[in-house]
Amino acid sequence: MRRAEAGAELKARREAEGLSLREVAYRIDYNPGMLSMWERGLRTMDTWEAALYLGACVTPMREALRIISLVQPPSDLYWVRPYFDRLDAPIRSLIVQENLAKAMVCYDPARIPGLHQTENYARAMFEDEPHYSQEQIDLTIKSRIDRQKLLQRSDPPQCAFYIHESALRQRVGSSQIMYDQIQYLVLSANLPHCSIRVVPEASPAGRARRFPFRIMEFAEPRCAMAYAEIETANLFIEDRPAVESYYCLVTQVEQSALSEGQSRDWLVRLADEYERMRE
Template sequence: MGLPDSTARARELGAELRHARETIGLSGVEMARRLGWSHSKVSRMESGQRSASEVDTAIYLSSCGVARAELERLLELARQADDGYWVRPHGQALPDELRSLVIQESTATSITSFELSRINGLLQTEEYAREIVRNSAAVPTDGVQLRVEARMARQSLLRRYRPPRLLFYVHEQALRLPVGGARVMHEQLLQLVFVTSLPHCSIRVVPTATGAHPGLSGPFRLMQDAEHRPMVYVENETASLFLESPEDVSTYRRILARLAELALDEGQSRAWLAELASEYDRAEDGSRCPHPSTPV
């Protein structure tokens, strides 16, 4: 039997419907009774297993007394097509604040990611994150701290009672880029070494010496869970893209398979990260870029 026919868009809309119901203090059974629907219909809409039409969404939300602006936002979500390519604009937010991403991460049982030029947000220290956010063209100066806090909040995923299996591929150039200077990078590298001690987290370094590789197209993450089809998440400065078609997912699986061949293994990566942390610690100031031996 195949996995249920559910999409990222349907699951996000379902989560919004459930939140609206819980806000007014109704159970699923009580909501079904109020609407004159079956409980299974309400349950499937809220879980994303049933594609909620614009009409059903309007009836449901109106029964919850949702404000007009929020109603219009969610009706627009209901109108969008499920064609395997779902674009979510960031607006004035960063991806960390994107509800679509948080929902998918929270249900994933495994997440495999690749970063080319920076460290994954789930692994960033607060100071490293602040430097990254502060230099984002999308964030006003007075909005930096709130965005940093949002990024730190997402890291609760690592400390969850039953966390997903996390595998991070990170390119050597991301680790050598002295974001914030040597002190910030020393603390960041120590953080990475610590994360490798967690039983559900792995970090593998892709050496610069490997040259060209399939990951040059940019960073991404593959998210999987037991109840839904896998998806690939890709982001840029202004929007995020959720890819769910089997063909797209297969393409990114091939990229990951090649990265697995090129990257250092977990033990080698941990040793090299510790060496680079020591080099940053010995650097005199933030203007110096350490030069540890190239990973082999």
């Protein structure tokens, strides 16, 4: 998956400079077919080759070093994207992986999943966090809204979202914001590629609460990856036994969750509750 992300970043740099594959290949004296395989994540490349490619694309040094780090083989099958000084750095990695995925399973016990958050909900949520600056909030919200285009593609991934009841009942901002947010979820539940299921507080998985995670599945040979967020970084997990443990968690959550139809009816009733609170 790192190789696929590195390839996507190389392609983005080339296109940002308005260069064709043949033009870059000519500049570095490589076969265009080789560059195409690099960009599609189908062939490994050495760090010096990445530096050569990025130099041909006139890439700024800091950006080049970031992309070259993706080419370096990981020491294990757990890799981290720290936030550094701008929140959009690790989000870029997540966006690349989401767009490569063919299917996703997401569980969140404390908040509405980012791919389904309204802008007002997201803003109210981050404004409640004292350690975020206004610039960081604006960057994060822009990235979050841009990510949602994934579900509007002509070939979106098949997605299953499991949302804990407490995340839906926890008021973020005003009753109006929550009403709009729940209504947005109801509409999203009608998308053919999107399953939204509520995990009741009183259910076995609901009582356990656990932690937020997702599994992203890819076309061969990429298989699957688990993903989790912590306070200062994003964690990407490729180790197969570790990913299997996340599949076990999905099974537990799935057994406790309401069906899609029950969840939709539950969300409609919750929206009515928030609507009455507005009056």
